[in-house]
Amino acid sequence: MEATRRSKWPPKRTALMALIVAFGSSFSFGFQLLITNPAQGAFIKFLNASQHSNNPDDNALPHLENEWSFIVALFFLGSTTGAFFIKPVAERFGRKNGVIVSIITQVFSSALTITSYWIVNHYLFMVARVLMGIGITISMGIAAMFVTESSPAYCRGVSSLINGVLLQLSIFIGAIMAMPRILGSEDHWWYLYLFQMIINTAVLCILPMVHESPSYLASQEVKHHHDIFKGQITAAVKFYHEISQEEAEQFADALIDTHQHSRAPETIISVWKTPFNRRGTLLGMMVMFAMAMSGITVINAFAFEILMNVGMKQDTAAIANAAICFFSFAGILVSTKIIDHFGRRPLLISTFGFLTLVNVAIISLMFAYSETQIVNHYLFMIARVLMGIGITISMGIAAMFVTESSPAYCRGVSSLINGVLLQLSIFIGAIMAIPRILGSEDHWWYLYLFQMIINTAVLCILPMVHESPSYLASQEVKHHHDIFKGQITASVKFYHEISQEEAEQFADALIDTHQHSRAPETIISVWKTPFNRRGTLLGMMVMFAMAMSGITVINAFAFEILMNVGMKQDTAAIANAAICFFSFAGILVSTKIIDHFGRRPLLISTFGFLTLVNVAIISLMFAYSETQNQIVSYFLIGAICVFNFLFAMGPGPLSMFITGELVPQTCRSASSVWTNAIMAITVPDSHFLSSYQKCHIGIHGIRNFLHCAHGCGSTGPVLFLPETKGRNVEEIREEYERKALLQK
Missing domain, CATH: 1.20.1250.20 (MFS general substrate transporter like domains)
Incomplete structure (x- = not known):
């Protein structure tokens, strides 16, 4: 039924x-x-x-x-x-x-x-x-x-x-x-x-x-033959419930019994x-x-x-x-x-409770505005801090979520979707923030409204997807084992799109792996085990190299660099959008090759080419400062486009998920804290240093910072990073332990 x-x-x-x-x-x-x-x-x-x-x-x-x-x-x-x-x-x-x-x-x-x-x-x-x-x-x-x-x-x-x-x-x-x-x-x-x-x-x-409502039909006086009366109700039930004829007739009989015994409708008084x-x-x-x-x-x-x-x-x-x-x-x-x-009751209680708090907030804010009549930049500063906290948390967890939920054969491409959207957002942001579009004094707040709408849409969709299978398998078994396994199997089947039998086998393997070492590592204990320490350090090194590759300066100061080499404001804004488009193109290329050539070769080659492109950018910026030749500025735009293309093809997206492939489930959260902390510290520091040099030394300061940053940032991952393409953590651990034994 x-x-x-x-x-x-x-x-x-x-x-x-x-x-x-x-x-x-x-x-x-x-x-x-x-x-x-x-x-x-x-x-x-x-x-x-x-x-x-x-x-x-x-x-x-x-x-x-x-x-x-x-x-x-x-x-x-x-x-x-x-x-x-x-x-x-x-x-x-x-x-x-x-x-x-x-x-x-x-x-x-x-x-x-x-x-x-x-x-x-x-x-x-x-x-x-x-x-x-x-x-x-x-x-x-x-x-x-x-x-x-x-x-x-x-x-x-x-x-x-x-x-x-x-x-x-x-x-x-x-x-x-x-x-x-x-x-x-x-x-x-x-x-x-x-x-x-x-x-x-x-x-x-x-x-x-x-059809008419089945309940209303059942409550009416039987004016026709009983079979005709019942037939109308059965047809309505079958129409709305989409059940068999036999089930519909049983339901119709129940409705008739219920409504014919108390057929007289109540009045607004009775x-x-x-x-x-x-x-x-x-x-x-x-x-x-x-x-x-x-x-x-x-x-x-x-x-x-x-x-x-x-x-x-x-x-x-x-x-x-x-x-x-x-x-x-x-x-x-x-x-x-x-x-x-x-249920209805908890939903009403919780929403009415929150509505009371929100009403107080609305009244307070309206009163505050009526008293002050000022635009408060301190509130904007607080919002910036909260935005940074929220985005960093979501980026860290999103990388783990995708890594743990994707099948091994396509984990790279799945994880790269993060990078694709990152580069697409940079391109869209560069266009929307053009002064003649939304980057003006009266319209800049629309940029935040756009982001708020996107985030709200995500909030509406996210409850419909399953939790990560690895996370479910690492939790304590609070229910019956069959229920516990059923949740993991459903999640595996949802993400891997495999048969029920294959999903159950995969779920058993996950449970065996994660239940033996279920206690999660802390941000301190992650450094005690050699394998976990090595994976966390490598992830931090890749993230550091990414942040110090020069991309921070490019993204933060490309518009000003273009203005400084003789472009007008509107031309520089359009050129900046074109530069961002090359980042998007690079990440699209990366999705085609990351699971074909592997992570390590991609990082080695892109970091190598990025070093050469950085030298070209420095040379072109120096040439313009000496000659003031407009042709040089066009070559500079081309070099920056190539830089963005290479960055988006390799270190940009790989830095987001490589840590999750190097460490086991129990310490992914802790390792993610350290890698994202490196990003959070390095990006603003490089931004500050380049801003400082720009203010005191001008355009030469920016080019020198680009050169020094990439020189110190791109060496570590090349030497120590193992290949993770198509391999799980246990296979990487076995290789690490085998090499450790050989070295002894």
């Missing part, structure tokens, strides 16, 4: 029905809630024009904003009225037809609103607002019942959350479409209502194709007489009241004005408002993954 199904996702037809009714209910509500905020200026101009056309002598409208606020509130008056119509419409027309009736009301309201624009009459607009509120509230109330009654019990939470997903999506879309530069202008705001009318009309065309019904109704009202009073109404209705009041320009505030709405959409997507896993 369906109760035993593992999947929490609804059947396709149930999901389709939930999506359709959500577009006709929750989507409309969120859209209507948002569009009057960013487009407020356009609506007030419409109100002004209507007032003046009805009373030509009245040009002084001192209370126009207050009158507009009253018109906006009419939507909620209609919503309150519509709430009392939910029950009669749902009982009289049924769930499906009740939603259809309410959507017809919305379409009629949208038509009235569009008409009010063309005849410039705000009174008609006010009537349409009330009707829209009535129609949307009825559709939202009935849609929730429709989805709950039609969904199988095992996925009812996710099915019901589709309403919420569409609500938050509509808020996000509405915030974008209602921007003054898109459709929130005086001449175009009526397109917003045309858009909603098209959505609702499409829903009206599709809804007749779905629902208070039964203790159980009274308790459920009260709890639902309390949750709804807490939701409405949590501050979301103020945020959604006045976020645009709040952002304007704290110093943002109109266009900036509109984009920031859309970004705020995006987080609502992200939140509901996360909720779909956890609502049927952790």
Whole structure:
């Protein structure tokens, strides 16, 4: 039966029905809630024009904003009225037809609103607002019942959350479409209502194709022959649950037995007489009241004005408002993954608790701004420190995660994806930070908004993937051994895409390896064992050589170097983006050769060529300083491009994951601390030293630093690094111990 199904996702037809009714209910509500905020200026101009056309002598409208606020509130008056119509419409027309009736009301309201624009009459607009509120509230109330009654019990939470997903999506879309530069202008705001009318009309065309709620059908009086009555319910159950005819008939019998024994529906008065019904109704009202009073109404209705009041320009505030709405959409997507896993009660308790803290933070920040009215660079400094902490932790753990989860035959290419994205981000950042794009005084904050959106998207996707098999195998066996092994097997099968039998064998090998030495090494104890010490030192040496190869100076000062060799600002910015593109090209080449030639040859060859290219860069910079010849500057750009290409092909990506291949599972975390510490110390130090020399010695200081850095940085890994391609740690350990015995 369906109760035993593992999947929490609804059947396709149930999901389709939930999506359709959500577009006709929750989507409309969120859209209507948002569009009057960013487009407020356009609506007030419409109100002004209507007032003046009805009373030509009245040009002084001192209370126009207050009158507009009253018109906006009419939507909620209609919503309150519509709430009392939910029950009669749902009982009289049924769930499906009740939603259809309410959507017809919305379409009629949208038509009235569009008409009010063309005849410039705000009174008609006010009537349409009330009707829209009535129609949307009825559709939202009935849609929730429709989805709950039609969904199988095992996925009812996710099915019901589709309403919420569409609500938050509509808020996000509405915030974008209602921007003054898109459709929130005086001449175009009526397109917003045309858009909603098209959505609702499409829903009206599709809804007749779905079945009525099985529970509603079972609660009706038996007017036909019992077999016909049961057949209708069975067809609806089979449609939504996607189960066999026999299972559907059994489910239909259970529904009929349940609903025919208590068929008389409760009224809005009688629902208070039964203790159980009274308790459920009260709890639902309390949750709804807490939701409405949590501050979301103020945020959604006045976020645009709040952002304007704290110093943002109109266009900036509109984009920031859309970004705020995006987080609502992200939140509901996360909720779909956890609502049927952790339950409703813990989710409500935790989120309401955090909302209280966030409300305090919002109030405090608004008060702080009203008192100071200043832009605080100290806060920016704190944010930079936190950003460094977060990125370093994520880079260290990500390298371990990928190394431990990837099959040995493709570990190099998998690990290089980190490097590919690193170089791609440098290229994209170089373009986006051009002064004429987002690198200006008014727009630089968009760069951080872009990163925040990327990170939020990652947060939404990450819960869907499995934990690293090696990490799972290294944990203490807290459950039954079969459950413990099953988790590891599922993870191996997920990442390696092999058969169940092969995955179980691999899981057994992991358990045997990691359970014998399960205690993780600390950042101190990792130095006690010769093999672990050697692997950690080699990883640190590769990381040091990478950081001191000159790439820090290239990335930090390429723009200034190009400016110093005679380029204009815009030309230097474009050339800098071209240089970054070569880094991206280099990492793409590396993905083709890293698992073919191996790690050691790649490092030896790239470090060797990097030394030559560094000499060429130094020579060209000296030649320009002596001749001031523009042709020399073009050769310099070419040399820097080659440098970035070679760096991205070898030391750049290899330094991120080579340590994980050299040490066992138990000390990867500790070794990663040391290698990332080397990067964190060396990169800013080389940046500081080159900045110091630039300030005191000029362009010659930068070239001298490049030369010295690479000279001291690229020798160690070449001599001592073992080949790790296609080999596990145990094989490398055996080779190390064999060589140690021979040396004795």
